[in-house]
Amino acid sequence: MSFMCSKLYIAAFEGRTEDVIRLLITGSGHTHTTTAATNGRSSLAATPNVPTSFSGIHHPGRPSCSTREVTAERSTLLHIAAGQGHCDLIADLCLRDSALLCSANSSLDTPLHAAARSGHADAVDAIVRLARYSGVEEDTLRETILGGRNGDGDTALHLAARHGHGEAVDALIRLAPELAADVNGAAVSPLYLAVMSGSARAVEAIVGYDGASAAGPMSQNALHAAVLQRSELVSLLLGWRPALATETDRNQSSPLHFASSDGDCSIIEEILTHAPHSAYMQDSDGLSALHAAALMGNRPAVKSLLQFCPATADIRDNHGRSFLHAASLRGHSSIVSHVIKNLVLEHLLNKQDRTGNTALHLAVKAGEYNVVSKLLSSGKVQVHIMNNAGHTPSDLIENSSAFSSMVRLAVNLYVYGALFRPQRQDHIKEWAGQDIVKWRVAASKNLAIVSTLVATVAFSAAFNVPGSYGSDGKANLNGNPMYNAFLVLDAAAVTTAVVATILLLVHGRASRPHRIWFGFILSIHFLWLSVLSMMLGFFTAIAATSDKKPTLTAMSRLIYQGVYILIVLLTCLIMPGSLRGVLSFVFGRQQHLKRRLNRQYPFVVICAFNTLLFIVINTVALAAIEITSDVA
Structure with missing residues (x-):
């Protein structure tokens, strides 16, 4: 050779x-x-x-x-001609040397494989026609040429289907329809490969043969793949063999499981139309299609499934959990809202799984504040239910790893009167979900840098006053109300920034441990006051030197809106719940619950109180900007 x-x-x-x-x-x-x-x-x-x-x-x-x-690669001239679809050359070569028809290259591809891979339907027809003309017996033709397999176990039909060549697939099915029943070395059928290619023509050609195989990898069938492709392919497959909807893969997942996890309601409804009982099928973990939709937060899919088969709401997985448990654990509040609004599903709100956990237990354990808030605000959830370990939802706050999540959950559960399990108070251990001490030390260093910069800028502004100085060394704008306001605000910025720096660097190291946090929180308030004073001082300096009222008004609006947006963002970031909830928590009368929270979560009350203080300070600052704008 x-x-x-x-x-x-x-x-x-x-x-x-x-x-x-x-x-x-x-x-x-x-x-x-x-x-x-x-x-x-x-x-x-x-x-x-x-x-x-x-x-x-x-x-x-x-x-x-x-x-x-x-x-x-040991490919012959006929391989090359077939791969490029040159029918005249194919005919000439076959007439000169018919043995080329059965030749195989190093991958065991025959010329027919080459033609099918490239999608040349006319070349496929030419090779088969010439083989018959050359006297190749029909059995040999079907076994060696049409049914010949390459090194991966693929027939020519597998290759044409894999690459989505509908015309080539159609030609091969017409010549040897039984090829559609074969699987390759990976146990994958041509139909599955055609679905994966997305070629509707290839799929339509294969399903024209009743005996076609739909096998795919991991015991899937072609419908498993089609539901993640297009509804057109789903319709073709279900119209051909509706039983595909009830076949499962290695994990016992049906095509409806796949469709529900993806969320295409048109495909879900079509499967349910052909096989309504598939909604009751459970995988190896006991999860139904409804569970799959809830785990992915696909609310439209959940509604479609419940509309077709409302009784599936009571299906439980191997842990005894309903789809509401699954949605709560993943934090999908839209699913929870749908359950709350549906009277038929209300019984799920307080249903316990095999370990005694309700949806509220799981949401608290996962730190999903939005779900907890919706469940509590519904007024239909019982907050005192204990699981098999004797824990109420409030007891599971200790699983929170983030400080903000812990505070939000504690405040929200307190507002709705959630109880802790009865226990000796001297056995309570303080929350240790996050190393607050290390966080405070790192934050103190960074905030000290900021406060020092603010003090430096404000100090420099005092000697570079707006309007400059006269020949007598006094400020030209001396006596101007806006100038006087600038001096007051600049002095306030310097003073509060210096106090914040001292509290962060000196007081934090010299104080006793129980006073460190008081100084740290106080320093944050002083630092924020210094920033507000500096911004307001900048505005008054502009007002003192400007004589154009429209420009000044536009400037005041811009500063006001900027500060307002900043304050709103910061408030949303640190607010542990709604304003009403925080007020209820700080000034509430459930002292026994507050004492219990203080013992395990001592920072919750402090955080809530300082949030209100932050709001008050910023309200005053915004009012000051409005007043200054009117005066100017």
């Missing part, structure tokens, strides 16, 4: 039948190194997907090229 010369390769690749015949007869590609050879190499370099290693190969002493010459 010899390697193919470059000119023969190029001629076959480009479909130049006359040149291929000439080379096979005269062998000019081997003996001539004239302009023709040079042109051959140029053509090779310009041809895509052709290995340049063949250019310049010379076989001295041979009178002509041969049909048995191969490429580096």
Whole structure:
């Protein structure tokens, strides 16, 4: 077996039948190194997907090229012609050497594989027709050529389906429909591969054969793949074999599980129309399609499933959890809202799983504040239920790993009167979900840098006053109300920034441990006051030096809106619940609950109180900007 010369390769690749015949007869590609050879190499370099290693190969002493010459992958001339769809060349080669029809390259691909992979339906027809014309027996034709398998166990139909060549698939099914029943070395059927390619024509051609296989990897069928593709493919498959909707994969998941997790309601409804009982099927974890939709937060999918099969709401998984438990654990508040508003589903709100946890237990344990808030605000959830370990939802706050999550949950549960389990108070351990001490130390250093910068800027502004100085060394704007306001605000900025710096760096290290937090929180308030004073001082300085009322008004509006947006964002960030809830928590009368919270979560009350103080300070600051704007 010899390697193919470059000119023969190029001629076959480009479909130049006359040149291929000439080379096979005269062998000019081997003996001539004239302009023709040079042109051959140029053509090779310009041809895509052709290995340049063949250019310049010379076989001295041979009178002509041969049909048995191969490429580096052991592909013959017929492989090349079939892969490019050159039917005239295919016919000529087959008539010269019919043995090429059954030749296989290093991947065990036959010429029919090459034609199918490239999607040349006419080449597929030509190869089969020529095989019959050459006297190949029908059994041999179906087993060796049409049914021949490459190194991966793929038939030509597998390759055509994998690449979505609908015409080639149609041609192969017409020639040998039984190929649709074969699976390759990975136990995957042509139909599954056609679905994955997204070719509706290929799928339609295969399902025209009743005996076609729908097998896929991991025991899936073609419908499992189709539900994640297009509804058109789903319709074709269900119209062909509705039983696909009730077949499961290795994890016992049905196609409806797949569709529900994806959330396409049109596909879900079509599957339920053909196989309504598939909604009751459970996977190896006991999860139904409704569970899958709830876990992904697909509210429209949940509504569709409940509309078709409302009784599926009572299906429980292997842990005894309903779809509401699943949604609560994942924090999908939209699913929880749907359950709360539906009278038929209300009984799920307080239903316990096998460990005694309600949806509220799981939401608190997962730190899903939005779900907890919706459950509590519904007024339909019992907050005193204990699980099998004797824990109420409030007891599970200790599982929170983040400080903000812990505070939000504690405040919200307190507002709705959630109880802790009865226990000796001296056995209570303080919350240790986050290393607050390390966080405070790092935050103190960063905030000290900010306060120092504010003090420096404010101090410099006192000696670079607006309007500059006169020849007598006094400020030109001395006596101007806005200038006087600037001096007051600048002095306030310097003072509060210096106090914040001292509290952060000096007081924090010299104080006793129980006073450190008081100084840290106080320093934050002073730092924020210094920032507000500096911003307001900037505005008064502009007002003192400007004589254009429209410009000043626009400036005041801009500063006011900027400060307002900043305050709202910061308030939303630190607010542990609604304003009403925080007020109820700080000034509430449930002292026994507050004492219990203080013992395990000592920072909750402090955080809530300082949030209110922050709101008061900022309200005053916004009012000051309004007053200053009116005066100016």
